[in-house]
Every structure is written in C-alpha cells, then in structure tokens.
Amino acid sequence: MSFQKRLLSGEFVVLAEMNTPKGVDTSQLIQNARRIKGRVDAVIVPDMDDGVMKMSALGGAVLMHQQGMEALIHVYCRDRNRMALQGDLLAAYALGVQSLIVVSGEDICNGDHRDARAVDDLDELGLLRALGLLEQGTDLGGSDLQGAPSFTVGCVIPQCKDEQSLDCALELAGKKVEAGAKFVLTPPVFDIGRFESFMDKAKSLKIPVISTVYLLKSVGAARYIATNEPEAGISEELIRRIRKASDREMECVRIAAETVASLKLLSQGVRIVTLGWEHRLPDVLDYAGL
Amino acid sequence: MITAERKPIEDLIQSVSPYRRILLVGCNECVTVCSAGGRKEVALLSSALQMHFMKEAKPFEIKEITLERQCDPEYIEELVPIIDQADAVLSMACGCGVQEIARRFKEKPVLPAVNTTFMGASERQGVWAERCAGCGDCVLGVTGGVCPIARCSKQLLNGPCGGSTRGKCEVDPDIDCAWQLIWDRLKALGMTERYEENIPAKDWRTGRGGGPRKIVREDLA
Numbered sequence: 087m088s089f090q091k092r093l094l095s096g097e098f099v100v101l102a103e104m105n106t107p108k109g110v111d112t113s114q115l116i117q118n119a120r121r122i123k124g125r126v127d128a129v130i131v132p133d134m135d136d137g138v139m140k141m142s143a144l145g146g147a148v149l150m151h152q153q154g155m156e157a158l159i160h161v162y163c164r165d166r167n168r169m170a171l172q173g174d175l176l177a178a179y180a181l182g183v184q185s186l187i188v189v190s191g192e193d194i195c196n197g198d199h200r201d202a203r204a205v206d207d208l209d210e211l212g213l214l215r216a217l218g219l220l221e222q223g224t225d226l227g228g229s230d231l232q233g234a235p236s237f238t239v240g241c242v243i244p245q246c247k248d249e250q251s252l253d254c255a256l257e258l259a260g261k262k263v264e265a266g267a268k269f270v271l272t273p274p275v276f277d278i279g280r281f282e283s284f285m286d287k288a289k290s291l292k293i294p295v296i297s298t299v300y301l302l303k304s305v306g307a308a309r310y311i312a313t314n315e316p317e318a319g320i321s322e323e324l325i326r327r328i329r330k331a332s333d334r335e336m337e338c339v340r341i342a343a344e345t346v347a348s349l350k351l352l353s354q355g356v357r358i359v360t361l362g363w364e365h366r367l368p369d370v371l372d373y374a375g376l
Numbered sequence: 377m378i379t380a381e382r383k384p385i386e387d388l389i390q391s392v393s394p395y396r397r398i399l400l401v402g403c404n405e406c407v408t409v410c411s412a413g414g415r416k417e418v419a420l421l422s423s424a425l426q427m428h429f430m431k432e433a434k435p436f437e438i439k440e441i442t443l444e445r446q447c448d449p450e451y452i453e454e455l456v457p458i459i460d461q462a463d464a465v466l467s468m469a470c471g472c473g474v475q476e477i478a479r480r481f482k483e484k485p486v487l488p489a490v491n492t493t494f495m496g497a498s499e500r501q502g503v504w505a506e507r508c509a510g511c512g513d514c515v516l517g518v519t520g521g522v523c524p525i526a527r528c529s530k531q532l533l534n535g536p537c538g539g540s541t542r543g544k545c546e547v548d549p550d551i552d553c554a555w556q557l558i559w560d561r562l563k564a565l566g567m568t569e570r571y572e573e574n575i576p577a578k579d580w581r582t583g584r585g586g587g588p589r590k591i592v593r594e595d596l597a
Contacts, residue, residue, distance in 0.1 A: 195586055203580035 089128040089156055089185055090238040093269055093294055099355030100376055101158065101296065102367050104129040104150065106141035112149055118364035119153050125371050128156035128185070130357060135162045135189050137197020144178050151182045158240070159183055164191030167207035168216060168226050175220060179235035187240040187271060188213055188262070214239065214265035221266075240296070241267040243288070245274075247317050252287065259291055269293055271357055274300040276311075277319030278348050285352055296355035301342045301363055301370060305329050339366055343373030377406040377497075378470045379504045380413060380490040382421070389428055391487045392466055396435050398425070399462035400489075401455065401477065402442035403469035410504055412490045413468025415442040421468065421489060446473025452480045459484060495526075512582030512589065518570055520561035525578075527554035533575040 092099045102122055107115055119129060129150055133143035147157035159178060166174065178186070194204050208216060216226050223234040241262040246252035259270055270288070275281045275297050288295050302308045302320075305328050312320040324341065331337030342358065349356050360366055382388075392398050400422050408414025418440050429436035439458060443451045446469035455477070459465070464485040467474045470492040478486040494506040509526040515533070516523055525531050529547040536555035539546025543556040562568050580586070 193587065195581070201577070201579035201581055201585070203578075203583065203585040 087127075089158065092127055093238065093354070096294075096354065098350055099128075099296065100126045100371075101128055101130050101355060101357045102126045102364070103357060103359045104131055104146065104157075104364055105362065106131060106143065106146035106149075108138070108140040110141070112141075115146065115364075116149060116153060118367065119150055119155055121365070121368050122371065123153060123155055125368070125376060126358075127355075128158055130158045130187065131160070132189075133160045133162065134165060134197075135160050135191040137192035137194065137199075139197075139199055144174060144181065144183070147178065147183050148181050156185075157183065158185040158187055160189045161186050161213065162189045162191040163206055163208045163210065163213055164194070164204045167205050168212075171208065171213060172216060172220060172225055175217065175237075176231075176235060179237065183237075185238040185240070186217070187242065188217075188267070189242050190244070210241070211261055211265050214241070214262055214267060218266045238268050239266055240269040240271060242271045243273060245315055245317055252284070256287055256290065259288075263291055263293055267293065269354075270295055272297045272353070274298045274318060274359065275345055275349060276300075276324065277321065278345070278352070280319045281349070281352060294354035296357055297349045297353040298357045298359060299342050299345045299349065299370075301358070301360040301366060302328065302338045303361060303363055304334065304338070307361075335366075336369070339369045340373055342370045346370065346374040346376070377409050377495070378472070378492060379410045379494055379496045380407050380470050380492045382412055382417065382468070382490050383488070385421075385424055385428075388421070388466070388489055389425065392425065392464065393434075395463040395485070397437045397461060397463045398439070399455070399458060399465045400425075400438055400440050401446065401465055401467050401469070401473075402440070403446040403467075403473050404442055404444050405447075405469075407469055407473075407490060408442075409498075411502075413470075418442055418468055421466075443469075443473075446470075447476055449476065449480065452476055455481070510583070511578070511580070513579065515575065518573060518575065519558045520565060520567065520570065522554055522557045522561055524554050524558065527552070527557070533578060535571070 089099060104115060104119055131143040131146035131150065134140060143159035147159045150157035188210050190210055194200060194202050217237060217239055219226060220231065220235055223231050225231060241259060243255050243259050246255050270291055270293055272295060281297065285295065305325060308320055308325045308328055311318050312325060328334050328337050346356050346358065358367060358370055400418055402413050402415055402418035404414060411417065422438050422440050425438055426436065439461060443454055445451045446467060459481055464487060465477055466487045466489050467477055468489045474486055474488045495508040495510060496504045496506045499505050506526050508523060511525050524533055529545050529551065530537055536553055540553040540556055543553050545551040545553050559571060562570050
C-alpha cells in the first residue's frame with residue numbers, strides 16, 4: 087500500500103530518511119535502501135535543504151523508484167525561484183513522486199557554499215499555494231497545464247525553544263494546513279513525556295502527525311544536541327546510558343528503536359533519521375519490532 | 377542617493393483612514409533630492425489628504441514636520457514633543473527612516489508614504505537611474521566605473537549576453553547594455569585588457585547572501 091493510502095486510512099506509517107551522495111557514486115545509497123526495502127512504507131529523500139551541496143532529491147527519488155521503493159522528497163525555496171520550483175515539481179510528478187514535504191532551507195551561511203546567494207523567491211506558504219494551483223491545473227503565471235499533478239503534501243514543525251515559539255509554529259502550521267498540507271512532521275523526539283504535551287497542542291491541526299526519531303550515534307552527538315538545543319529534551323540520564331554502555335553504537339540503536347516503539351501509540355507515523363548512518367536502519371527496525 | 381516614489385494617493389488614503397490624527401514626517405535628505413518626500417512633497421500630500429477627508433466630511437487632522445534625516449536617531453528625537461498628538465505617523469522617508477521612527481516609538485503605528493526603489497543617480501532633471509546594488513564588494517575598478525551588478529539586467533560579470541543590440545538591453549530598449557558601456561569606457565581609458573580579465577563567481581556573503589548587514593566601526597562606536 088502506498089504511503090498516501092496508509093496515511094489516509096489512518097494506519098501507522100514508517101518512513102526512513104535516505105540522503106543522496108555528494109557525487110555520482112550511488113552504490114551506498116542503493117545498498118542501504120535495499121536493506122530496508124519492504125520494511126518501511128517509503129523513504130524520505132532530503133534535498134540540499136541542510137545547506138550541503140549533493141545530488142538532488144529528485145535524482146535520489148528516481149533511484150529509489152528504480153529499486154521499487156516509494157520516495158518522498160523535500161522541497162524548499164532557498165535555491166530555486168518559482169519557475170524552477172514549478173518545473174521540478176512537474177518533473178517529480180511525471181517521474182513518480184507522489185508525496186512531498188515542504189521544508190525551510192538551512193541558511194546559506196551554515197552550509198558548504200557560503201558564498202552562494204539564496205533565492206527565496208517564495209516562502210513555504212507561497213510554495214504550498216503554488217502546489218495547490220498546479221494541482222488545479224494552472225501555474226503561478228496563470229497559464230493552463232497540460233496535465234495536472236496530484237501530490238500528498240506534508241509540512242514540518244521546527245524545534246521550538248519555548249511554549250510561546252511552539253504556539254507561533256503551530257499557528258504557522260495551521261496556515262500551511264489551510265494552504266494544502268495533509269500531514270505534519272515533528273522535530274526529533276527524545277523525551278516521550280514532552281512529546282505527549284506537544285501532541286496535546288498539535289492535535290489542533292487535525293491532520294496526521296508523523297513523529298521524528300534521530301539515531302544519536304554517539305555520546306558526543308547527544309551532548310552536542312543537549313548543549314545547543316536544550317529544548318530537544320535530551321536528558322543527562324540518556325547521555326549517561328549511552329556513555330555507560332559496553333557497545334555505545336548499539337545502545338544508540340536501541341534508544342532510537344525504543345523511541346520508535348513508544349511513538350507507535352502516540353502518533354500516526356514515524357520518520358527515522360540516522361544522520362548518515364543509514365546502514366544501521368535495519369537494526370533500528372529490528373529492535374523496534376518493525 | 378536612495379531613491380523613492382510616492383505611493384498612489386488612493387493607497388495613502390486607505391492606509392491613513394483608520395486614524396483621525398496623522399503626523400506627516402518628511403526627510404530632508406535623499407527623498408528631498410529625488411522629490412519624493414521632502415518639505416514640498418509633505419505640504420502637497422498634506423493638502424491632498426485634507427481635501428479628501430474634508431470632501432468626505434470625515435474628521436481629520438494632520439500635522440507636518442520635515443526632519444533633517446529620518447535614518448538618524450538624534451533627529452528622530454525632534455518628534456518626542458509632538459508624537460502624542462498623533463494616532464499614527466505617515467513617513468515620507470525611505471524604508472530606513474520609517475523603521476527608525478517605528479523603532480523609537482514602539483506604540484505608534486508608522487505607515488510608509490513612499491516606495492523605496494534603488495540607490496541611484498540623477499541622469500537629468502526628473503530622471504533617476506539605478507547605479508549601485510550595495511553588493512558589498514565593489515568591482516567598479518575592474519569594470520571601468522560601470523556596475524554590472526546594478527546595471528546589467530542579468531548581473532553578468534564577464535561580458536554581455538546575446539541580447540545586447542546596438543548598445544541596448546534585450547529586457548527593454550530604453551536600458552543601456554551595461555557591458556556595452558563597460559567596453560566603451562575601457563576603450564576610452566585605453567584599458568581594454570581589463571575586459572579580458574575573468575571575474576570569478578561572486579562571493580555574495582558581502583551582499584544580502586550573508587543576511588542583514590551591519591557596519592561596526594570600532595574607532596567610532
């Protein structure tokens with residue numbers, strides 16, 4: 087069953103993030119994808135929205151389709167003007183992409199091409215409205231399309247520092263829902279208690295909420311997030327658990343898997359993000375019982 | 377200078393209509409030079425608004441003042457004694473001035489009366505043209521004193537596109553081709569070898585690519 091159908095039928099969806107290579111050697115991407123084929127409902131292929139130049143998400147999605155796997159791609163406004171966005175969206179649909187996630191791009195100054203110039207012709211809401219128009223058969227210039235696409239579009243809620251910024255983010259997410267978003271992805275979950283409070287508020291959006299689980303990878307990674315993003319909810323106890331483990335990597339896998347298993351009861355799906363460790367996805371799925 | 381054009385009177389009527397008492401603030405700098413928001417334009421706009429609301433039989437008060445500069449906090453202070461007499465401020469300065477008034481008087485609505493357009497120069501009486509895009513890394517020394525960032529429609533750095541015809545730009549025949557101007561200028565200077573110089577891909581961090589910019593002069597701060 088496709089991601090779209092599972093989502094609409096209210097079934098729990100399992101998504102795994104698969105990053106494209108910085109180069110043309112796709113062997114690792116394909117190998118990692120094959121390992122989870124049939125175990126996840128679809129993969130998410132991020133684009134260069136993290137600010138790092140790599141193979142485009144559309145290219146990655148086509149590679150996933152060639153492996154018989156459904157792929158969702160990120161779309162964002164930093165690198166393309168409204169013409170390029172619309173053109174790539176039409177291409178994506180023609181090449182088999184049925185679902186998209188509208189995201190905001192990392193600032194150029196935090197990427198690996200810091201001398202580049204951002205485009206930002208549209209913003210996320212503008213892009214969602216453009217998608218709505220394309221689906222109605224017209225482009226932003228008012229011309230009719232020869233065949234209209236039909237996407238299932240998702241949006242994201244960023245990590246929020248406090249309740250006030252979460253309220254603002256939810257208000258913006260509400261506008262995205264009005265503009266056509268059909269599901270929403272959460273920031274990474276490290277604390278189930280906090281997530282329950284988050285869900286109490288996110289329910290108001292009245293669309294499926296897909297939670298996010300990060301594979302932490304190391305004590306250093308956990309410590310970095312805990313220090314720089316305390317709002318993420320990584321506790322000292324969690325860091326201690328990784329530090330004291332005889333096999334720290336495997337402990338990180340277990341933690342991610344336990345979080346995935348807990349979230350099955352609290353959200354309509356999960357996005358597993360391994361931050362470059364896609365080869366550990368089968369282990370996360372094993373421990374999560376998926 | 378920064379150039380601007382006054383917004384259409386219909387837009388201004390609509391923006392001030394929720395308020396009864398307006399403080400109309402001009403600026404004696406750039407917008408005076410480009411005849412968009414100086415003392416004279418303040419008087420003209422004030423009269424136009426008063427006539428409109430009088431015709432509508434709607435209570436409307438307007439007070440006029442023109443500051444030396446609206447982009448400088450010390451001149452903004454001149455508004456302190458009169459700001460409470462107004463429900464909103466209508467500023468005829470560029471966007472910098474509007475924001476400075478809004479920053480100083482946080483509780484007071486500040487409305488823009490002009491559309492700030494570009495950094496330019498006066499070509500002749502009543503005609504201003506864009507000259508500088510404020511990219512933060514000036515190439516005029518290489519391009520014979522003609523800016524390809526501000527004056528080439530495609531911001532090309534290494535010669536014209538195929539659309540340059542008889543010295544004019546394909547975007548609009550009224551626009552000079554910046555690269556024709558650059559070539560003519562380099563030829564006149566006997567510096568045509570500069571044209572052969574390959575300008576690398578621009579580092580936009582000094583422009584808007586690096587986000588909103590700020591200059592900090594520690595010797596003055």
